[in-house]
Amino acid sequence: MSLTPNETAAILPLAIPAVAACLIPIASLDRDQSTQKWIRAAIFAIAIIALGASFWYTTRIWGSGMQPSYRYLSLDRLAQFAAIFVQISAVYAVLQLWDHLHHEGWVKGEILALLLFSVVGMMLFAATSNLVLMFLALELFSIPLYALTAIVRVRTKAFEGGVKYFLTGAVASSCFLMGIVLLYGMTGSFDLNVIAQSLAKGVLDPLALLGAALLLMGFVFKVSAAPFHQWTPDAYEAAPHPIAGFMSVATKGIAIIALIRVFGAHLVPIAEIGSRAQTAFAALAVITLIIGNLAALSQTNFKRMLAYSSISHAGYLLLGFVAGTTEAHQAILFYLCSYLLMNLGAFGLLSAFGLVGDDTQFRDMRGLGWKRPGIGVAATICFLSLAGIPPTAGFIGKYLLFKELILQGHVVLAIIAIVASLVSVAYYLKPIIAMYMEPPKEDSEPVIAPFAGATVLVSGVLIIVLGLIPGRLLDGLVKPSIIQVQGGAADAEVEVVEISLEELSPNQLKDSF
Amino acid sequence: MNHWIGNNILTFLIFAPLFWGLLLLALPNKLSLFTKYLALIGSLGIFVIAAMRLLPLEPNNEGVMFSELAPMFTLLNIPVEYHLSLDGLNLWLVLLTAFLVPISIAGAWNSVKDRSGSFFALFILLECAMLGALLARDLFLFYIFWEAMLIPMYFLIGVWGGPERKYAANKFMIFTLAGSLLWLVALLYLAVNAQSFSPGDMAQKVINMPFSAQCWLYLAFALAFAIKVPLFPLHTWLPDAHTEAPTAGSAILAGVLLKMGGYGFLRFAIPILPAAALHYAKHFAILALIAIIYGALVAMAQKDIKKLVAYSSVSHMGFVMLGIASFTVIGAQGAMMQMLSHGVSTGALFLLVGMLYDRAHTRMITDFGGVASRMPIFTFFFIVVTLSSIGLPLTNGFIGEFLVLNGTFVSGFSWGRVVAVIASSGILLGAVYMLWMVKRVFWGPENASPGSGTAHLTADLNVREIAVMTPLVVLIFWMGLHHITFTGASEPCVTRLLEDAEAPPPARALFFNTPDQTQKDTQQDTQQDTQQGAQ
Structure with missing residues (x-):
């Protein structure tokens, strides 16, 4: 088998972490890993080096403007964006895991192997327009995550969370598969381009519509939007903190990016699917915003609060699909970038403060903001950004989404989203109150968490930088990703809806919904 | 240096407190005794420079005394400008702010016992946000400063306040955000119509809008500003915030923050939406x-x-x-x-x-x-x-x-x-x-x-x-x-x-x-x- 350079370039970013994921179990065969620090360090080093190399290679491809492909694997701009997104979240997770596992008192290298397999699956998921390969990738990244959720076997909650996640995830996967089968039955192809082209011709069969709906259901489950969100709080609570953070960011992000490819670029341009999908997205987004925010309000457990908050963020992201324009898709990607920083920063806080176990209450963080001033300030920035308060990246992301929503005449949706984000302020203030306004805990030992602390600090700084100068990221990374995917679907009659400004009559204030 | 300040006096007024505040925030705890001296010296310096530089300025025939304009960034087709300007409407409010900050710091000299370093640092950061909001002419910029004012004030009330401080701080934060977030929708609606965040462009666009839309937009503007003023029946956060806030916080809250509401009406709400304002x-x-x-x-x-x-x-x-x-x-x-x-x-x-x-x-x-x-x-x-x-x-x-x-x-x-x-x-x-x-x-x-x-x-x-x-x-x-x-x-x-x-x-x-x-x-x-x- 010989590969052209182009094909090698498409494979390498995925192959490097895959090889490392195979190496790690060999290294961790050594039973001394819990006693020998250098073995542990070597295992973590393998993971970091593999992710770093893959990241470096992907950025090289990005810089050269290449869009390599190998058979059904096509590493176009959007896929490269997705790869970079996943690699960065994985690096965050690995660094936080090092500290977290030491606090927990058990260090097993296997956890990293599972994580890396999941990373490979995610990169693949966003890098193909073949539905069968997409399904395989879905399983490749999901199954390790089921295992990771339940990896702390001794806890009952871990078992419960893992099984819940697995069972609901299996249902979602079968829906996804059924959707693929129905679309194949209607069009005779697994390729999205072909499917979109043949569906665009003639009258739409209800079965094709059902297929699209089932496909959407699979995605919505992975995005953890209501009403397919129930697994989220339990799974996050069960998983080790950094894994929960990785799941909340990477799984959601990759599903959103794949949604842009499958629905945004291919299925929504078909008028009959598009109008219904828009309604579905609007309904899902509103339900998700309401449920996520209201449920988060009453949480006393920090991780469950973050879980519901991540559900509500899925609602904001889905709003971008309601607007559906190129700019809206760019806004979604920008929002994802800010979400990566702020959510991994917030989850990283758990590891940085050395909180262990699955029951992490707000009161466990009492007064820690004064003891660890740098981390406290950075985490505060993360929470303010999650709440969408300027001058942070989270505000810019919300601004871009809402702006596009209003431009498309969905003023009522924008008002609902704004009210939702007002509600969210109430619960994002809780950790800040705990960190700064409660009397500190007595007799707490100093916590050593250099890597987790560093991730939180980096997040805090980058959020402010992105909040003040968002243009670089937007023009450099986000815009090229989306222009390309729209261009690729040119023959499927991409209709970029453009309402002229004068037409945007204020009557839509009343009847836009 | 002097020359640079003269040419960019408004930028200086915003960023000098920002850097000074961040510097104080970064000082180690052991030096917190010096922080209040540094805060007082810094804020006095800013006031003196402001008074010396701003008072001699003469308005041009547009009434503007000084303005700075530079493109900031363009986010998905709508440009945001770094537009600061000083005219008769905000001259004395700027000076009042710069004046009240050192006065309040000196007035609260010994009343903050714990963590006084962070207290005074946040105070200077608050000055940055207040001056920014007063000077900003571009509405995106104004919105950022307007919201940024909340954060230091939230901590001033919540950390150094009285017994009910957490309740008061949360109430303050949520009340104010409720107004400004709904206002943000109106702001974005105007911005996507005008393709600009400049109030002048928005006002031009508003003329062609139906009157009912103008009324809705004005009500959204007025809600944000009226909460800040605060106007009955939106005033209930004020007694709590004032009573629980530390002395210096109350003084600056009453002295400057409330003024932002009235200033917002005069500067933005009425000029952009005059017909609805009259109505x-x-x-x-x-x-x-x-x-x-x-x-x-x-x-x-x-x-x-x-x-x-x-x-x-x-x-x-x-x-x-x-x-x-x-x-x-x-x-x-x-x-x-x-x-x-x-x-x-x-x-x-x-x-x-x-x-x-x-x-x-x-x-x-x-x-x-x-x-x-x-x-x-x-x-x-x-x-x-x-x-x-x-x-x-x-x-x-x-x-x-x-x-x-x-x-x-x-x-x-x-x-x-x-x-x-x-x-x-x-x-x-x-x-x-x-x-x-x-x-x-x-x-x-x-x-x-x-x-x-x-x-x-x-x-x-x-x-x-x-x-x-x-x-x-x-x-x-x-x-x-x-x-x-x-x-x-x-x-x-x-x-x-x-x-x-x-x-x-x-x-x-x-x-x-x-x-x-x-x-x-x-x-x-x-x-x-x-x-x-x-x-």
Whole structure:
């Protein structure tokens, strides 16, 4: 088998972490890993080096403007964006895991192997327009995550969370598969381009519509939007903190990016699917915003609060699909970038403060903001950004989404989203109150968490930088990703809806919904 | 360096506090003793530079004294500009802010015991956000500063406040955000229509909008600003925030933050949406009237001196809203003047109450009595400030309230005279609650019980406290005796603003462009009117 350079370039970013994921179990065969620090360090080093190399290679491809492909694997701009997104979240997770596992008192290298397999699956998921390969990738990244959720076997909650996640995830996967089968039955192809082209011709069969709906259901489950969100709080609570953070960011992000490819670029341009999908997205987004925010309000457990908050963020992201324009898709990607920083920063806080176990209450963080001033300030920035308060990246992301929503005449949706984000302020203030306004805990030992602390600090700084100068990221990374995917679907009659400004009559204030 | 500051004075005014505040925040805890000195020196330096650089500036024929304009970034097709400008409308508010920050820091010198380093650092950061909001002309920039003001204030109340501080801080944050987030929707709606965040472009676009849409947009604008003012019935966060905030926080909250609401109406809401503003003038006037009377009546019933002062703020800020709603030059001038004088006298009152609290550790009126014999200097300052707060002629409070009432009376509205007459009873009620409180606290027999407040009052004001109060008292009389220093600057701006608002649609939005000759003539006329009115 010989590969052209182009094909090698498409494979390498995925192959490097895959090889490392195979190496790690060999290294961790050594039973001394819990006693020998250098073995542990070597295992973590393998993971970091593999992710770093893959990241470096992907950025090289990005810089050269290449869009390599190998058979059904096509590493176009959007896929490269997705790869970079996943690699960065994985690096965050690995660094936080090092500290977290030491606090927990058990260090097993296997956890990293599972994580890396999941990373490979995610990169693949966003890098193909073949539905069968997409399904395989879905399983490749999901199954390790089921295992990771339940990896702390001794806890009952871990078992419960893992099984819940697995069972609901299996249902979602079968829906996804059924959707693929129905679309194949209607069009005779697994390729999205072909499917979109043949569906665009003639009258739409209800079965094709059902297929699209089932496909959407699979995605919505992975995005953890209501009403397919129930697994989220339990799974996050069960998983080790950094894994929960990785799941909340990477799984959601990759599903959103794949949604842009499958629905945004291919299925929504078909008028009959598009109008219904828009309604579905609007309904899902509103339900998700309401449920996520209201449920988060009453949480006393920090991780469950973050879980519901991540559900509500899925609602904001889905709003971008309601607007559906190129700019809206760019806004979604920008929002994802800010979400990566702020959510991994917030989850990283758990590891940085050395909180262990699955029951992490707000009161466990009492007064820690004064003891660890740098981390406290950075985490505060993360929470303010999650709440969408300027001058942070989270505000810019919300601004871009809402702006596009209003431009498309969905003023009522924008008002609902704004009210939702007002509600969210109430619960994002809780950790800040705990960190700064409660009397500190007595007799707490100093916590050593250099890597987790560093991730939180980096997040805090980058959020402010992105909040003040968002243009670089937007023009450099986000815009090229989306222009390309729209261009690729040119023959499927991409209709970029453009309402002229004068037409945007204020009557839509009343009847836009 | 000097040259650079001269050319970028507005940028300097925003970023100097930012860097100074961040520097103080980064100082290690051991040095927190120095932080307050550094904070005082820094804020005094900023005030001196501001006064030296801003006062000599002359307005050009557009009324703008100084402006800085640079493209900031373009986010998905809508450009955001780094546009700062100084004119008659914000000149004195900027100076008041720069003045009150060092005064408040010095006034709260010893009252912050724990973590004083972070306290003063946040205070300087707050100054950055306030100056930014006052100077920003681009609405995106304004929104960022407007929201950024919340964060330091939230921590000032929540960390260093009284026993109910967490509740008060959360209430403050959520109330203010509720207004500004809904306003954000209106802002984005205007921005996507105008493809710009410049108020001038928005105002041009608004002319062609149906009236119902303008009304909705105006209500969204007004909600954000009215919560900040605060206007009845959106005022409920204010007594909590004021009472729980530390002394310096209350002073700056009353002195500057509340002014942002009135300033927002004059700077953005009315010029962008003049027709809707005119349409709702009556409603806002009635709400303002309720705020004046209701605030005064509730103040009368208070047992806590600080809470009394907080409710008096509601009443006084009602005059600001009434002046704005009167849509006359005299009334709007009165609103500007009332904002400045309320900033000085209520800021001073909060500082004085703080000084009393530091000694007696209570603020209950019944715990005192006969303070005058123990603390004569304190009593002198308190009485002067009280009289100015009541609005005695020769003090600052009189000018603002008189102009507002005068403007409301002569306004062309059918309700003008009735509202003016009823509102003037607010001044009377003000005298009642303030003087009654003074009587119970300062005169009369001493409260002799061992746990009472008076028993703890062993020392009169020290040199630092006198040094803090003296400039405030000087300012009170300066504003009362020579108000033209302050009203003269805002006169042309206010006149143009209102002429544009009342002009038929094609002539609207001239506020952002060059005025013609006829407008200049009327400016002079009204200027004379105001002078006569004040005398």
